[in-house]
Amino acid sequence: MQIGFIGAGLMGGPLARNLIRAGKDVLVYDLSAEAIQRTLDAGPSGKAATDISNLSGCDVVFSSLPLPQHVTGVMLGDGGLYAKMKKGATHIELSTIDPGTSNELKAAAEKHGLGYIQCTLGKTPAHAEKAEEPMFIGGDKALVDKLGDIFKIIGIPSYVGSVDAACAVKLISNMIGMTNLAVLAEGIRVGDKAGLDRKLLLELLTDTGARSFQMDVRGPWIANDDYAPRFGLDLALKDVRLGLEMARAWGQDLKAMEAALEYYKQASAEGFGKEDCNAVIKAVGK
Known part of the structure; x- marks a missing residue:
């Protein structure tokens, strides 16, 4: 499974490192070269992406960005990542966003033949680094269950039902x-x-x-x-x-x-x- 990770900052970086430490193939994109390198230092299975479009072939793409508009800017529209991702791939959104934005992303993902999971995070970067981050997960239960082993690597998952509930x-x-x-x-x-x-x-x-x-x-x-x-x-x-x-x-x-x-x-x-x-x-x- 090829995993993409957009945003290797205070919260995203630790979660990406947990996946790399577990030996997962992770392609990391961030505007900060320093943040990317800090994440790749976790192990040899991590690789740097020079452009977001490099993640289009990933089976799962995580995003951890500061604001709702950053997420929609990256994912939506003719030039967004959804238009480039392969059918059947899944976007797991980690950012703190509102239910309206989450539902907009979910509808757009489904239109492109993609899965969408909202996974908001409950504590601090220190908890995330130790894979002790509470995760409030919403979306299709079958899809969440399918990716259950991935969630257990990066934190402590709790399925809460809808993407509205997760937000x-x-x-x-x-x-x-x-x-x-x-x-x-x-x-x-x-x-x-x-x-x-x-x-x-x-x-x-x-x-x-x-x-x-x-x-x-x-x-x-x-x-x-x-x-x-x-x-x-x-x-x-x-x-x-x-x-x-x-x-x-x-x-x-x-x-x-x-x-x-x-x-x-x-x-x-x-x-x-x-x-x-x-x-x-x-x-x-x-």
Whole structure:
């Protein structure tokens, strides 16, 4: 089986390396030569693609790209990869995209005689590197089962049903997580006004109902003024925006998450978009 991989960045690179470490033939394409080389260093079964069209003969093509429009730009249209891929091949889309885009890709893939699977990712590049990445998989069950061994190589697969569901799980996760982070930032700002040391406040909150994943992970970073990008604020903004667009399209009015979105918009507008999403605190309490 020849596997193609488009996007060897923070998330795509580790997954491609897992396949190469397992001895799978992987053809890697990325705009960054450094990202390609870092991926090929995982083993001899990886090869570099000089152009996306080189992947047209692959049996399976993964894509891991930053924005929905990047995926559609690569795959759709007369010059897109779908028009060049061989019949019966499968596109596995890993990016965090909205259900509307996912369904557009699915319909276009089927029109070209291709399979389409939406596989969104649940945790961090570190988890991906160790093949411990939760994967929320949607699409034709028979096709997903056929490729089950591939999914087990790169992470921890969970079949969730439709491509809508696969997109929604990730977007819901990020909406909740980023809203929790905004609420944590508000609480820390109130603690500042009370004269509480941030580290002490976090320690005291650990044994209360205020505790959360974001408090455990990003609370100490905020307390140490550490805003180095692990998950960039602009990426968080993109995911919350996509999630709320999805919710609105389904008739949902999510007031708390809409309020959190405004914080991320403000923080990005003030120039903190390339910092970690915990920099949202810089837009809180002003």
